[in-house]
Amino acid sequence: MPPRTLASLAHALGAASDLDAAFVALGEALAEVDRSAHLVLLAFDVRRQLFTEKRTPDTGRVTRARVDTTYDHLPARLRAVISAGGQFGDAGDASDEYARFFGLESVLNEEGLLALRGVLVDGHLSAVVALYEPRRFFGTRVMERFAPYVALFELAYARFAEQEARNEAVHTLEDVTQRVHGEYVKRLAQLESELAEARNTPTSGTALEPARLLALEAESARAREEARRALRRAEAVEGQVSAAVSQLEQAHVELHRRSETLRQKTRTIYLIDRVLSLDASTMDPRQLADGLLALVGDDMQAQRCSLVLRVPELQELYIAAAKGLAPEVTEGKRIRMGVGVSGKVAASRQPVLVTDVAQARGHPLIGDEYFTTGSFISFPLVYHDDLVGVVNLTNRVQRGVFMDEDVERVRLLALVISLVASHAALPERLFDTIGVR
Numbered sequence: 001m002p003p004r005t006l007a008s009l010a011h012a013l014g015a016a017s018d019l020d021a022a023f024v025a026l027g028e029a030l031a032e033v034d035r036s037a038h039l040v041l042l043a044f045d046v047r048r049q050l051f052t053e054k055r056t057p058d059t060g061r062v063t064r065a066r067v068d069t070t071y072d073h074l075p076a077r078l079r080a081v082i083s084a085g086g087q088f089g090d091a092g093d094a095s096d097e098y099a100r101f102f103g104l105e106s107v108l109n110e111e112g113l114l115a116l117r118g119v120l121v122d123g124h125l126s127a128v129v130a131l132y133e134p135r136r137f138f139g140t141r142v143m144e145r146f147a148p149y150v151a152l153f154e155l156a157y158a159r160f161a162e163q164e165a166r167n168e169a170v171h172t173l174e175d176v177t178q179r180v181h182g183e184y185v186k187r188l189a190q191l192e193s194e195l196a197e198a199r200n201t202p203t204s205g206t207a208l209e210p211a212r213l214l215a216l217e218a219e220s221a222r223a224r225e226e227a228r229r230a231l232r233r234a235e236a237v238e239g240q241v242s243a244a245v246s247q248l249e250q251a252h253v254e255l256h257r258r259s260e261t262l263r264q265k266t267r268t269i270y271l272i273d274r275v276l277s278l279d280a281s282t283m284d285p286r287q288l289a290d291g292l293l294a295l296v297g298d299d300m301q302a303q304r305c306s307l308v309l310r311v312p313e314l315q316e317l318y319i320a321a322a323k324g325l326a327p328e329v330t331e332g333k334r335i336r337m338g339v340g341v342s343g344k345v346a347a348s349r350q351p352v353l354v355t356d357v358a359q360a361r362g363h364p365l366i367g368d369e370y371f372t373t374g375s376f377i378s379f380p381l382v383y384h385d386d387l388v389g390v391v392n393l394t395n396r397v398q399r400g401v402f403m404d405e406d407v408e409r410v411r412l413l414a415l416v417i418s419l420v421a422s423h424a425a426l427p428e429r430l431f432d433t434i435g436v437r
Contacts, residue, residue: 006148006152009025020062028057030142036134039129040104042129053066078116086151099114114130126161152259275295292421296417300409306329308335308342319332319333320426354375379392
C-alpha cells in the first residue's frame with residue numbers, strides 16, 4: 001500500500017461510511033508515520049464527566065472495550081489542554097500511570113510517552129485521541145508529526161456527530177408523533193364507543209338521561225380538540241426539527257468547504273517544504289528547476305505547465321522546465337521579451353488569468369494570440385523588483401477552470417519560486433547548463 005499522505009487521508013475520511021472506518025484510516029496513517037506508536041479513541045460522557053469506551057484500530061477494523069474512568073483523574077493542566085482542543089497535551093513522566101487508567105497496559109513500554117488531544121463538538125468535549133509512542137532522545141515527537149492527520153480526523157468526527165444528532169432528532173419526532181396519534185385514536189375510540197352505547201340504550205329506568213348524553217358528546221368534542229392541538233404541536237416540533245436539520249446540512253457544507261480549504265493549504269505547505277528541502281540538498285540546477293515547476297504544477301493540478309527564466313543581461317527568456325507541452329517546444333527555447341503570452345507577462349510584470357478562449361481573444365494584454373487551450377494562468381516571477389521569469393499553468397485536472405482565488409495561491413507559490421531561484425542563481429546556472437539556443 002502506498003504511504004498515507006494528508007491528501008489520501010482526507011480522501012479516505014471523506015469516503016468513510018461511519019466513525020469506525022474513519023478511525024481505521026487514521027490508524028493506517030499513524031502506521032505510515034511510526035509503526036511503534038499506538039492510537040486509541042476514548043468516548044467521553046460530558047454529563048457524567050466519564051470516559052466510557054475506548055476504540056482501537058486493529059488490521060482494518062475497530063475493537064471496543066469499556067473504560068469507566070472519570071475525567072478528574074487527569075491533572076488540571078492536562079484537562080485544560082484537552083478541554084480546549086486543537087493540540088496534544090503531554091502526560092510526560094506520568095505517561096504510564098495515565099495509560100493504565102485507559103486500559104493501555106498491552107502497549108506500555110519501559111520508556112513511553114502518552115499524549116492526549118480533545119475532540120470538540122459544538123464547543124463541548126466529545127472524545128479524546130490518545131497517542132502512545134516510545135520515548136526517543138533524538139528526532140521530532142510523533143505527536144507533532146501526526147497532529148495534522150488528527151486535525152483532519154476531527155473534521156470527519158464532527159461530520160459523523162452531526163449525522164448522529166440529525167438521526168436522533170428524526171427518531172424523536174417520529175416517536176412523539178406516533179405516541180400522540182396513538183393516544184388520540186385510543187381516546188377517540190373509547191368516547192365513540194361510550195356515545196354509541198348511550199344512544200342505542202332503550203328508554204327505560206336504566207336509560208341514560210339526555211344530560212349524560214350531552215356530557216359524553218361534549219367530552220368527545222374536547223377529546224377531538226385536544227387531539228387537534230396535539231397534532232399542531234407535533235407539526236410545530238416537526239418544523240423545528242426540519243429547521244434544525246437544514247442548519248445541520250448547511251453546517252456540514254461549510255465544514256466540508258473548510259476541510260477542503262485546509263486540505264489545499266496543507267498540501268501547499270507540504271509542497272513548499274519539499275522544494276525548500278530540495279534547494280538545501282541539491283546542487284543540480286536542472287533538478288531544482290524541475291522541483292520548482294512541480295511545486296506550482298502539482299499544487300494547482302495543471303497537466304501542462306512551464307517555468308520560463310530570464311536570459312542573463314538580455315531582453316529574452318528561455319524555457320527552463322516544462323511538462324505536457326508540444327514536442328517542438330523544448331527546454332532552452334528562447335522567447336523575446338514582449339512577444340507571446342510569457343513575453344508580454346514578463347514585460348508588464350502583471351499576471352494574466354483567462355477562463356476561456358473567447359475571453360483570451362479580447363484580453364487587452366494578450367491581443368490576438370492564438371490559443372489551443374481553455375483556462376490558464378501566466379504569472380511573473382519578481383524578486384526585489386528584479387524579473388526572474390514567468391510560470392505558466394493550463395489544462396487543470398479537476399475543475400478545469402482557474403478562478404481569481406487560484407491567482408492568489410499562485411502568488412504565494414511564485415514568491416517561493418522567485419526566492420529559491422534568485423538565491424540559487426538558477427537563471428544563470430541553468431542557462432549555461434542546458435545550452436540555450
